[in-house]
Amino acid sequence: MELTRRRVLKGTGALAGLALASRAGLADARGLLTDPLLEEVIGRALSAAKKAGATYADIRIVRRRTESIFTRDDHIANVEGNESYGLGVRVIADGAWGFSAASQVAPAAAERAAQLAVEIARANAPLLQRPVQLAPVKAVVDTWQTPLERNPFKISLAEKSDFLLTINGALLKVPGIKHCFSSFQGLGEWKLFASSEGAHVEQDLIRIRPAYTATAIDATSGEFESRNHDISPIQAGWEYVAKSTMLADAPRIGEEAVQKLKSPSVTPGKKHLILVPSHLWLTIHESVGHPTELDRALGYEANFAGTSFLTVDKLSKFQFAAPHLSFYADKTTPTGLATCGYDDDGVKTQKWDVVRNGKFVGYQTTREQAGWINEPQSRGCSYAQDFRSFPFQRMPNVSLEPGSKDLGVKDLIAATDDGILIHGEGSYSIDHQRYNFQFGGQMFYEVKGGKVTRSLRDVAYQASTPDFWKSCDMLGGAREWEMGGSFWDGKGEPGQVNAVSHGCPPARFAQINVLNTSRRKGRG
């Protein structure tokens, strides 16, 4: 990966050749940053890195915007609008990585960051056992934007807060509901990636997270229960909120919180579980998404996030799940939170198998990691949360394929003699090798003789990852396949967050260990 003057020139030269039309749509997302400034900053960073001795360099210039509205009961609790700009320069010198970032998007700051990054790389090189090698990638000049109808940053604050407060009004009308919280968060991530290999990729991603919670309190006993709406965060515009059933659902969500408070506590034991997408996405995230991260599997995250039971010797050999289950990873599914055009190594995003017919067949990788398992190309999973963060392997969307039969949750219930149906995400916890997990939920329903009989509370289930996925004996079809997701998947040191989605149909799992999580009346 020799860095030559020709390559540097080719990189900046490519800028001039960009089709203006494709970048014009991004002008608004760039904020204060103009084309001539960006070109100068890129040129100065890449040439300073080369001059200081880097064999590879890239720069990411990032503008990040967040808007948050939080309400409580009948009023707005907080409104925030944040914006940050900055640049991060990453280099390889003497075979080692170096990284430096600054919040001034200016030529002098870019040059200084590049020089400091090289100084860091050189200081660390003696602590390396083998030099960093990057899998080859075609250097592209391209742009990408979240497809959306209504940019949330252009919707008035009044429209957004009216929407939330109308929901609160509906929730507070439900007898027994004492408090409610609703919120909307918008995240705008504009970034320009340029490398010493000539890549130049400009992207603008918009993600949103609407949410609300109703809390019912029994004043006499002091007991309380909350119910969150099941809506997921998504990569889309305000149209997703406007077309959603959030408002229409408010009376039901309130009633369910009250109903939860009155529900009998679950009797622990082995039961069939029917898990719908608003719940099952999180189980997939923790038990399929995380263990298939290559850096974890090899020990690179051992000091914090942990390792993985899916070690490299199990690749293409290990039966991870029942043979009728297949999981794929992608950064291409529309509306997926991890979806984009290119990763933060400049690699075009793609779709690939991680589990095929129950067998573990694929890892998530970056350019640095591909060679670790002798793969010729990166899977395109490099991501840094902001300008100040070092890009590393982060989870793509990881999803469960729908089954071949057209089954829905009603069919799964009808086929179940003794089970529990779980909606929504609750408490979640999994060990540092991704074996032993325990999940709660939002609503729990007893299923007896093929029918939902009553709601339950205090339910959690605990299992070991491969046992759980092998116990799946019924899989819903494409009709009820849905995505859920998280805004805040944490990994790395210093910690970084990544937004990611997981799709799945409803599914049934046989004879899973169900716990009672309450200590009331000496239980638990």
Add this chain to the structure above:
Amino acid sequence: MKPATPNLKGALDAALAAAKRLAPAAAAFVRLESRRDANLRFARNEVTSSGDVDEATLSVEITLGKRHASSDTNQLDPASIETAVSRAIGMAQVAPEDPEVMPPLGPQRYEKAAPAYDAATASVDAAARAKMAREAMALKQGEDLLLAGFLEHYASREMLGTSAGLRADHQRTGATLSVTARTGDGTGSGWAASLSHRIGDMDQVKVGAVARDKALKSAKPTKLEPGRYTVVLEPAAVAELLISMLFSMDARAADEGRSFFAKAGGGNKIGEQIFGPHITLSSPMGDPLLPIAPFGQDGLALSPMTWIDKGTVKALAYSRYWAQKQGKTPTGIPRGVLLAGGTATTEELFKGVKKGVLITRFWYSRPLDPQTLLVTGLTRDGVFLIEDGAVTRPVNNFRWNESPIQMLKNADAMTKETYRAPLPSDFLTIRVPALRTNEFNLASVSDAV
């Protein structure tokens, strides 16, 4: 190669002046932080990544009558400051009214703070980091271990001001080193960490040695059945479980019936004896063991607080709004918390334990039931059986389901010495002893190592 230090005082004045000019009737709160963060990560006995980041941020909150909004930027040029102030004003103008809004604080009288800034920590460079990391990951000849770790240090200056005349200014530094050692056969794992506001206080050789020793001793664990055990919790484990209790010590949540500290039938548990007389939880000020700023995030002067005194709940955290509503003094959110130590040495915690478990640290703790504060989580990086007063052999990891309330209720011995525990944010500093507690629910076996 350090960039020019940003003029925080100038930016603070500029933001307050812009607020006054653009919205004369507005109340303004401005917070600035200038920060340098640098780090080095290593894994599989080699360096993996390393960075050095400078950033200054400005946050402005504008209140117009009962309407308010806030805006952040990391650009401190005059035009960007004005843009951030204008944005906050624009958002506040259209935000619905908040009946709970509080006026900005006026001048405060701050307690004398313990020294929290160390010039040597602020100026550590790449070569010094590499040297420390090399020493932390040095292996003895013949040791079949894979070491991973993280060394980070920061220097921060925080400056606050309001249109009502409050001014606050505080500088602090911090350094953390943590090391995880795993045996080559994948059956053993050990962890150790050190934190200080002075990087010179850290003993990287010792941190590495403790992690390696634990890994070797924890290899090839034997099976131990789940159940309720007497456990000796090292400080990292104590802190992780205690934090879930700290987060629930909000007076409002208690008064509204939404927390463990709510009293059945209304009100809160202030005045109730919940724990034994050896449990005292406080937020002292000026204590060199807790190097913290003397003000909260909104600039409110933090007073020395005793939250739990010899087992009795003495105080809960009151926001300014809730304190005013309830006729109490606001406490703000504490930045330093100390669980007082006992009288034991670490070895004495094992004494008299017929059958128990020594736990290094916890992982993935998540609340299960806010009412009882029941939490689930796992053990990791060193779990050992204690038999007849001595640590005898490594055992498997566990998933546990336990409450910090029960942990403290059932605690019967604590070390005299307290330790700083690593936390995800440096806003809060916490010191805890190692402790022994009984009937701890190790609910199921985890096969993870």
